[in-house]
Structure formats: C-alpha cells, structure tokens
Amino acid sequence: MREQRSQLTRWRGEVKRLLFTVLTVLIGAGIVAGSVWLLMDRQAAPATLKAKIVGTAATPQGNLPHATLDLSIYPQSSASVPGPDTGVNAVIDKFGWPFYWPSTSLELPAHSLVTITVHQYDGASTVWNPYFAKVHGTVGGTASFNGKTKTEIDPANVAHTFTIHQYPQSTQPYFFVSVPMLAVADNAKNEANGYPKAEVMEFSFITGAPGDYIWNCEDPCGSGYVDFGAVMSERGWMSGTVTVV
Amino acid sequence: MSIDSQTPIDEPEVPTNRPEPTHRMKEWLSRPYVRRILLIFVILNIVIVPIAWLVVHFMELSGGPASSIMVELEKTVFVFTIVSAPLMAITASILIYSLLGWGRVTGEEPPMQESPAIRTNGIAVVAWVSATSLLATFLVIWGLMELATITSYAYGSTPANQQPNATKAIDVNVTGQQWLWTFEYPDQGKIESDVLVVPINTPLYFNVTSKDVVHNFWIVELGVKIDANPGAITNTGVTPDKLGTFNIRCAELCGLHHAYMETKIEVVTQDQFDSWLREQGGKRTI
C-alpha cells in the first residue's frame, strides 16, 4: 500500500517536472514572440505612397503606362508640415532634421514610365562624391531643374539626392536612379507656409519587373562624423523603401 | 621542507628494461582496441574526405570561379580540407571508441574499478607533436606560396612594375560611400559608373578608398577583397577570365543600409566594352 503511494508520488513528481520544463520553454518562446511583435509594431514603416497612373506615354521602349508621384523635401518640420517621428530612437533630439514628405516608403507600377516631381525647400550642403551631383538612370539621363533640363548641377549647390539602388536580390532586375536636388539660396525669404519658394525637380524613369529596392539621400545632410549620422542614418527621413509591383 | 621534494608527477611506472621497439610495436598493433580504432579511423576518413569537394561546390554555387585568383583560393580550401581530415578522423575515432570499447560506467556513485594509470607516453607525445608540427609547417608553406601566387596575380599587372602579360592594366578607382559603390575609369576619359563593366582577360587594377567609414570591397566570384578606408588608398587587382555578371558586396558593416550596399560586375568581351565606353562618352586608350 505504502509502496503504491510512494510510486504514485514519484510519478506525480515526474509529470510535474516535465510540465514545468515544457512551461519554461513556452514562456521563453512567448517572450521572444511577444517582443518581436512589439518591436515590429514599434518600427512600422510609414504608410505606403502609391504612384498614380495617369495614362500611357511613348517611351524608348514603346508605349507604357505613365505614373506620377509628388514628393517634397522640407528642412524641418513645422506646424503646417509635422514631419515623421518614427523609429526606435524617438529619444534622439530630431529638431531641425530635413525629411521627404508625405512618405518615404514608395510603391511604383512595374514596366511603366514613372515621373517624380519633387518640391525642395532645403538649403545647400556640399556633396562628398561629385558622382551624385549628376543625373543617372533617368530617361535620356536628364532631369528638369525648375524647367531647365540638365544632366548635372553644381556639387556645391546640392541640397539632397534621391537615389534608388539595388536590393541584394540577384533574381530581380538591377535598378539604379540618382537625381540631385537643387538647393534653395541661403538668403531666400520664407513665404506664408514658413518655407522659402521651392525648387522644383522633375524626372522620369522606366521601371522593370516587380522587385524590392531601397532609396536614400547621398548628400551628407546629417550630423556627426562627415554628416552621415543622425538623419542620414534613420529610416523614414532621408531614406526609405521602393516597391515595384 | 621534505614534503615539497616528493616524487615528480611523471614518474616512470613502466619496467626499466623495455622489450625491443619492434616487438613492442607488434604487440601494440596486436591489441584489439588499437585495431578497432584504426578501422574506425579509416572509415571516418572515407566519410570526411569527400567534404572537400562539397566545400568547393558551395564556393562555386554563385557562378565562380571567374578569375585565376579564385581558382587558387578554391584549390587551397580543397587541400586544407583534405590534409585536416585525418586529424578530425583520429580525434573522432578515439572519442567514439572510448564510449563503446573501454567499458562505460554508469550510476550515482564514483566507480570502484579504476582505469590504467598512464601518466604519459613519450612515443605518443613525440608522434603527436611532430605530426601536428608537420601539418602546421605544411599549411604555412602552402599558404605562403599561395599568398605569393595570388599577390603576383593581383599586382603582377600593376602599371608600377612591368607586368608579364602584354595587355596594359585598366585602372579603376573604386569609391565606397554609404551605401553605394561608384567606379571611375581614369584612363578611359574619367567616365564614371555604378556598375563595374570590364573586358575579359584584361588585368584590372583597383585603387580603393572610402568617402566616410570603412567599407570592404568584395567581388565574390573573383575572390577579390580589400577594405575601403577613409583617408587611405588600398590597392588590389585581378584578371577576370569568365564572361558573365557577378556580385560585388560590402563585407564590412557600414551603417544603416550595409545589407544593401551591393552592385554588379559585368565581365564582357573587348568589343562590348569598347561600345559601352563609347556610349558612356569615354574613349578607348588600350
């Protein structure tokens, strides 16, 4: 009789230990899964900005759907344009960070001509690498700066650049577009909306098959060592994603 | 103090008059466990050596080798795997046999039956040390020779010293900036590109630098790798000998978009290269 009870208690002990072992693992898994979910939620990219299809256009590659996209670059957020405040590093002081607006995660249609118009309100900061003062990858290798068509601008007069480049996927078409953004003169006076008169850049390029790409500004406009810190190293301000669908 | 001058730990526990070495060798080889371990050793070698082919296969998955340097690298990896296989095999076979052959003991209490008190064994020590030293020496010599070879492949075609092969080297200025590679052909009319387009079988000479932080310029299938340092120019070179498009990656963490700091190298024929130069507005100088 006592035999059986001791048997029973030992058996109970075994089961209990087993359950607690499994429980420990489950708790660990729960912690990891929960924090992954939290972090993804915390670091969500800004709402996607889709290019609008406005018809078809004749291109070197024949008639393609024509899509347009309007972007603006603000020197710093204001009452009229709040600007982004995302990312894990919200504690870092973001006063005076320039940013692309309305969004930095873009979506473009595949196999079509895309025309991007940028209203640029920020001042100049010399670009390290003169390569990025030239226009690359657009139709005809040119862009229109305030209506004037050029292939490059003065490196000392570049405010930012819009540079799309390759995602590390060998299966998707190579895609590279880089256009410098003309700077506003330092003595330009502000208008009603609190910003000076915008410089307008317009350029078109042809997208290939669907794929994921990223873009960022190549003109050091941040802070820290060689001005590539701060805003230049944060998603959602001077860099983002480009999805071709 | 007397207790301090006790017997040293390597006291010889073997009789002073040993049998002749040949006899002892025969006797040793006749021991069953020795034979079994040797058997396992042979089997393991048969299992392990083929890994050498596997390793090289993995290295070639992405389309290489596309240069003589890469060929040398794969050869080195292959040889190293072969020569280190026996080391792994002997270790593994002893471990395996020790779990099966010499008598396992289980239970809660410290085992009563004790193992043979082998303090040391001069023959084993000498054999092991000489074997590992020989292995290391071989690896060093092989490595030094290979290093000399690939260095000559890389720099043998620099404008500095008269290169053996007739074709003049093409200089390429490689600039890393967060997070893009840009290439400049100083002798071809300073044309610039985001993709590295080069003619086949022509020596290339890279001047690599960085605009900001440390990057690492890695042409995977060509076996070229050198850091791009700010404030310094590093040089390397290669002669591509396979047509096709290969990967250029950044192999040194360089910030936000390090993972995306990739581009292509297109190895094309001389004619294609010339026409590419022309449409880039460059001029042919070779």
Place this chain on the structure above:
Amino acid sequence: MSLTAVIHEQPAVPQPRQHGKPGGFLHRANVFTGLIGGIGLAVITYAVGSKLVPWGTQDADFQQVGLNALIFATLSAWVIGFMIGIGAFAGPIRWMLGHDLTHEDAEYMAGKGQGHMKYWKYTTDHKVVGMQYLIMALVLFALGGFFAMLIRTELGVTWKEVFDPNFYNSLIGTHGIVMIIAMIIVVAGPLGNFIMPLMIGARDMAFPRLNALSFWLLFAAVPPLAANLLLGGIRDGWTVYQPLGTQAPIGMLGYQVCIITFAFSTGIAGVNLITTIVTMRARGMTWNRVPIFVIGTLAAAIMGLVWFPMFQYSQILAASDRIIDTSFFIPQGGGSVWLYENLFWLLGHPEVYVIVIPVTGALLELMTVFLRKPLFSYKMAIAGFAGVVGISAVVWVHHMYMTGFAPSAGYPFMLSTELISIPFGFLVLVMLGTIWRGKVWTRLPMMAVYAMIWCKIVGGITGVYLSDVPVDQYMHGSMFVVAHFHFMLMGAGLFGAMGAIVYWFPKMTGRMFDERIGSIGFWTAFFAFQLTFMSMFVAGLQGMPRRVLQFDNAFNISNWVSTIGAYLIGAGMLIFLYAMITSWRHGKPATSNPWGAKTLDWQTQTPVPLENFPILPVVTSDPYGYGVPDPYLKVEEELARDDNETVGAR
C-alpha cells in the same frame, strides 16, 4: 594529508582600534544604497549638465551641443555613484587614514552572520563573489540569448525586414558584446573565485576587497550597455570600428562606458587571481602539483591583465573623439582607422583565449575524475597553456589581413597564427590521452568534454582556413567567420562551461544537479548548435556577408535551417536553465565529495565554511593519483623476458 596549526586563530594578534561597529560604513552599504547613489548622482549630473548647455541648443550641424559630453558624464556618474553607494571607497579612505581593518571588520565584510543579505553587499568572501559572478553570467547569457533569437528571427524571415535596419545593427552589436562579457566571466568568475582558492587550499583570495570591487564594477558596467538600445544603439557590431562608431548616435557612449569600466574590473580580477595562485598555495603544493584548472585560470588572468588596457584605451580615445573632437580615428583630422583596428585586436584576439583557456582547464580537471585516470602528460598541458599565452600576443593582425594596412604583414602573421595551433594541439592531445583506455563514467560533465573536443576540432580546422591569407580573402567578413567563432566560443566555450558548472554545482550550492533534465537540455542545445552553425558555414562559403539583414535568395535555405536550429538551441538552454534552478532550490543534497575527486576543493565539507578549511591542508602529491597499473605492462615484461633470453642464448 597531514595537518598544520590553525593559523587564523593566532593568540594575541595586536588589533588596531575598532572604529564603530564591525564593518564601519559597509554596515549600512548594500546594493540598494548603491542603486540610490548611482541613480542619484547620474540624475544630478544630468540636471546640472543640461543647465550648463540648455537642451535644444544646436550647432551648425543641428547637433545637440555638448550632448555627448552630457551623456558620457551621466553614465560615468552612474558608475561612480554606484561604487560610492555600495561602499567601494570606504576601504581606500580607511587605508589613507590608517584605520586598518580589525579581524571583526574582516569577518563582517566576509559576510559573517548576514544570511542571504551578504549576496547583496560589498562582501569579500570569495565564495559569495563566485556566486554573484555565476548569477551575473546567467543574466547576461539570458540577455544575449534573447538578442540572438531576435537576430535569427530577422534572418529567418528572408522576404521582408522584420526590424528597422538600425535596430538590427544594434542588436548584433549588443548580442556580441554581451555574450563576450558573459563568456569572459562565466568560468574565471564563478569557478575562478569560488573553486580556485579551495583547490589551492587557501582561506580566501589574496585581496578580498579587490575581489568584491571587481564584481561590483562589472555589475555597474552592465546598465550603461543595456541603455545603449534606448539611446539609439551601437550600430556597428561588437567591434564598433571607427569612424562608424563616431557617426553613430549617443548609444555608443553606453558601450564605451561599459567597456572602460569592465576593463578595470577584469584587470583587478586578474591581479587578484594571479597573486592568489602564486602566493597562497597550500604548503607542499609545488608548481608540479597545482591542479590544471588553476594553471588555466592563471593563464587567462595573465592575458586579461596584460591586454585589456589596450581595449580600454581604444574606447577611451574613441569616446574622446566623440566628446572633445580629438582626431585619433577621424581621417580628416589626421586620425587613422587602422589605429583603432590595431588597438582593438591587440586585446581582441587574446580575449578569445581568455575565454577558451579556463574552460579547457576546467574540463581537463574534471575528466580525470570521470575517467579515474591521471591527467595525461601534465607537462604537455602546461606547455600548451604557456604556448598559447605567449603566441597570442603576436597574432592579432590575422583579423586585419584584408584591411590593406600592411599587405606584407600577412606573411609573418600567417606564420604566427598557424603556429598557435601547435600548443592548442598539445591540449587536444592531453584530452585524448586522458580519454585513451579510460573507463568513462558517463555523467553530464564528462559529456561536455566530448562536446567540447568536437567543437574545438571543427572550430580549429575552420580556423586554419581563416588564418590563411588567401582563403581569408574569400572568407573574411562572411558568415563563415561567424560560424567559426561560434564553434570556438559557444561550442567549445559555453558547452564546456556548462559541464564545468554542473561538475562544481554540488560544491557551490550543496545540491546535486538534476542531470536527467539537464542532459535533455544540453543535448538538444548541442545538436541544434551543430545544425545552426554547420548551415551557417554553407552560407558563408556561398558568399553571404555577415551583419546583413537582407540577402540574396541563394542563402535562404541555409538561413532557414540556421533559424530553426537557433530556436532549438534556445529551447535546450531554457531546459538546462530550468534544471539548474530546480536543482538549486530543491535538488538532492550533495555529500562533500560526490564525484570521489582528489583535488582539495572536494576535501572540505559542503557547504564550505567561512574560511574554507578548519585546518589548512598540506599537499604531499599531485591530485591525479587515480588508476591502477597498466595490465599490458605484464605483456611487455614477458616480451622483455623473451628478448633477454634470446640475448642470453646468443
């Protein structure tokens, strides 16, 4: 073991004047006052500092003026305030004033009659410090393992970014440095402090107060490191190559303060360990009778002591680059990135041996017990340790083959790096020779020996690839490197450490380790480990660079395998942890010598009394007197007789 007089009860030792209660200020100080002091001083510093430079003042770069200085001062203030609060400065001040410790003071500080509170105080008893180190290591492993799970999640989800790239870069950096610190302390901390003095028959460490200091410095160093994730993270891997580190946000300062503090902790611990081993061995423990684990600890302590200041200064100078705009690593101002890499790797490589050597020593120690065999060729083991310590000083450039800072340096450093594999070979020989013909007592610690030898061989062979400049030209900066050093540090280091901790668990906690559950966890983790990092080798061979969060589809399969394996490792480690905690709380009570070992640490009773040995032991032989005469010697004798007869006949 003959006996000697009880030294510490000398009659009529003239005592200095007793100042106040025993322990003086330390009577009130504990970790909570430490936290109060640290947080208080940090807050005050921050408030005052931000008054000096009003928040929001921007320089031309829109950078917060003096932000770096402010944060650095705040974090340092935390460290200093904590050390004040815990009472670390009481000793120096008493020494300065000549108020030396009385015997009562010393006994109070050793935790006499304080129950569990002594684990929360500036306690000098080496056993308490060892326990504190053990808990600290477990906490750090939990933290680093958690980061590892996040990293593998990102790499397993190959079709999208799970995390912000910056956060991912901070993750890999924090995971790296947390695990490195944990691996450095996991054996030399708990076992080096708790077990080593017992093994050499000492009453305590040579400098008990430095012992407490080294632990609490480590304790104070961790919060700044953890804080970096809130301050923008360290976005450059654990090596934080400059000038990327100068570009990174203020989280970098957390890393730098942590390393500067931790280097002090390591140096102090090194001084303490070396002095203890050299000067406090029991009577009769001549150098050829010292247990091999003690030698291993000595070797590690020497390397840590000598090389850590290099690392410390690399971080001090990097911090000054950020704070006062010096240009040690800033090329525009004449600084050199190669200088940082050299200073970093001058420690960075010996540090690997600081991790691996004590583990090797511990396993060499315990395998004699589980094989009931003497250590095979003690002298070879010593030579192996000595060789590694010696050569480790001249191999650091093999981390820099591809930096191009001196292309011709590849030749000599390839030589030295290949040479260091020879002393490592000695250690492997000692392990194999000890296993040779031994009857294995298959307990968990012994299984760790098998695990370690396997991982060491794999890591060693892949290390041979990487030590070779031409091969490194392909492997450098690829996933292959990651897999290699995980085999060395985690495979050989961590699994070995798990075995060592299981072996000394009864002595440290007074309870037996639950080996059934423990083995489940151990083997799950071990085989999952093979899965994870073998497939990582494949990814590296295919050309996948390390520290990337998105990569070519070609690497997907091996990364999925790695991620699955990593999750299994996590599960195994949790099971092992559970086994540890339950056995700690209500495991089977342990006898004083459950393994039947011959070293001194098992000769005193369990739990170990305050001054370890009621009477100090005297050593009359080395601790490896296991085993019976070799049966095959009879065979040889017969052979010899035959030979002699043949000789006589002639």
Place this chain on the structure above:
Amino acid sequence: MSTPTSPVLYPTTGEPVEVNARRNRLGVWLCIASDATGTVALLIAYSYLWSLNVNDGWAPPKGAWAPAWPFWAIVSGLVLGTITMWWGVKGISKGHISRLIAAALLSTLLVLAAFLGQIIQLSTFPFGPADGAYASATQWLALATALHLAVVLFLTLAIIGRTRAGRIAPDNHSHARFVAMWMTWVCVAAILGALFATVMTDSPNTNSPSFGTFQE
C-alpha cells in the same frame, strides 16, 4: 622591533607581515604591468599617427608645436618627489619615522606642484583638441600624466596619514616602499610621454593621400 621569535602579525589575517608584504608586492608589480600596457597603447597611438600623417593632418595648424620645457619641468618635479620618497623609505627601514613623514610631506608638495603644472600646461597648449592628430595625441599623453599624478598625490598623502596613525612602523613599512615603487613607474611613464611629445614632432611621411581622393 620584530624579533625572529615573535614576528609582527598582520591584524586582519594574523599572518606575519612579511608574508603579507610579499603578496602585496606582487600585486603592485601586476598593477604596474597592467598600467604599462595602457601607457604603451597611448604611445602606439602617438607613433602610429606620427608615422602615417593621414590627410596631412598630423602637424598642428601653423606649426604650433607644444613647447618642450613644461614637459620636462613636470617630469623633474615628479622625479624629485620620487627620490624624496625613496629617501624616506630608506629612513624608516633604519627606524626614523619622522624622516618618512617629512619625506612624504615634501614629495606630496613636489607632486602637487607637478600636478598643477600639468593642469596649467593642458590649459595653455597652443592648440585645441580638434587641431590635428599631434594635438590629440599630445593632450592625451599629458592627460594620462595628470591622472597618474592624481593617483600618486592620494598615495603620498596616505603615507603621511598612515605613518602618523602608526600603521607604518620601522618593522612594518612595506606600504611606503610600494608607493615609492609605483612613483618610480609613474616617472618612467611621464618621461616616455615627454620624450615622444617633444622629440617626435615632424612626421616622416610627407606625401600622404588626402581624404577620399585619388592622388597617386
């Protein structure tokens, strides 16, 4: 006075003070070794940047090298203080307690002078930290000396305190000796720093590639 029959015992552990002193001496040597590698790290940094002259950024603007005499003034103050301390140690080993107190007092004053001199030198360098690599390296060498001197200051003061409290006696004066040993090492470190900063000024590398450009 200790006699062979009854050695002076260390109160905390009850061991003879000689045993304790031998132990502590090893500890001091190890601290010196560790601090030495730190100093070597600084000297490596100095000479490395000196030899590279990256981006032609070694020399301070308009050749404003740091004047040499302050370095040597500071070093001489420190060396004098060390000699005095050794003199006091010799004294107490002969039994003159007052001589050790006097020596410690004197060397405290000398070291204090050196320390203040170091602070003044740091604040009056003809360049700021941001003025190139020479400026950075030199200022850190000076800063390291200042930190060393601060530690020494504490130690010499402590010797006064301990001797007056009777903790340092003719038969138990190892701590005074240790402090003198440490001061000797600090002298070596300071002299090395001064040598580097005053002798290795003009960089041997006259044509260094300037930042981020290709000039062969």
